[in-house]
Amino acid sequence: MDLATCLKKMELVGVLAFATVDSDGAPQIRNISAIHYESDAIYFFTARGKNFCRELLEDGRVQILCYTKYKEMIRMSAKAYAVPEEEQAKWRDIIFEEQPYLANVYPGDTRSIGIIFCIDRAEVEYFNLGVNPIFRDTYTLGGGTITKKGYNITEKCIGCGKCRTKCPQRCIEEGKPYRILQNHCLHCGNCYENCPVKAIVRE
């Protein structure tokens, strides 16, 4: 798996879930399909009067989730920004040309109520629940940073092997210390809860 394939899968799935936070700090989620993909950025359309637009302008943080028929989840974390005024019409018309149904929703010149946002810097997580053990990896778009997550076994490990027997994905290797195979970890915390000497730390 790699970033380009993740973006291609997002484009093929088409309808994605976008999460933001509102002015009360509450989670907000909706489907968006009016998206144009470039190799180094995505552009998407919404209307200026929607709460989604307000949340993007006021906060900008967004997570985008794509689920494929093969039990793959692709998640993009980013800060979106409105493209400059002089580029708005260009990207809007590209999106309307690629997705003719949009002209039914916003016929004629009513598309001018739209605003185009761009994401060109993001963390992209890939998670496949359709393989055993599960597989995960993280990529960056435009130099985005990777957030540490999950669990690690420290030097305090006494090598008892209890974590390995408790791991639902059998993704802990023997060694000094034992080692979690990060690409196969569910982040469920069962090793962490069961280590008798608290040698496992949460990132």
Added chain:
Amino acid sequence: MDLATCLKKMELVGVLAFATVDSDGAPQIRNISAIHYESDAIYFFTARGKNFCRELLEDGRVQILCYTKYKEMIRMSAKAYAVPEEEQAKWRDIIFEEQPYLANVYPGDTRSIGIIFCIDRAEVEYFNLGVNPIFRDTYTLGGGTITKKGYNITEKCIGCGKCRTKCPQRCIEEGKPYRILQNHCLHCGNCYENCPVKAIVRE
């Protein structure tokens, strides 16, 4: 459309997107399918070591999004809570029985790392983009409240009809004042931006 049909559609779609906020106030989103449906509540499974669990325990606000093949979006807004300790095993085992794949992810007794959350009070929004004009409605589960959204035309309306010509869904009726058919409104804001006397208010 009604609440029971919305819940049935959510159950049939199966894999839903769940949005929460993390301790930085950032949006977090992931797919969840380990869900059991009752007529008056939903129960879902996650692992205690996941960030999702932490966000639910610390904040609890969640929005759940379902997208059907017929361009319908169903969105549930709620506060989730962990079910009492003595009921955890019952609901967990029901979910594992209904969805056998879960035993591959959490084999044997590793399912004990799971925690069951319940939603029994929620706002449920239905939005259909597959009809023209679009259709939306809102229902409540367990006495949840309905959040006002969108636009209204006030008595300041001078009856010029400009809003009606600018509405992409043609969902504004003539009258004194003109009136927005709320079940067909996109919330795009085009009427609001174009009213010459600022007679239109945003909720």
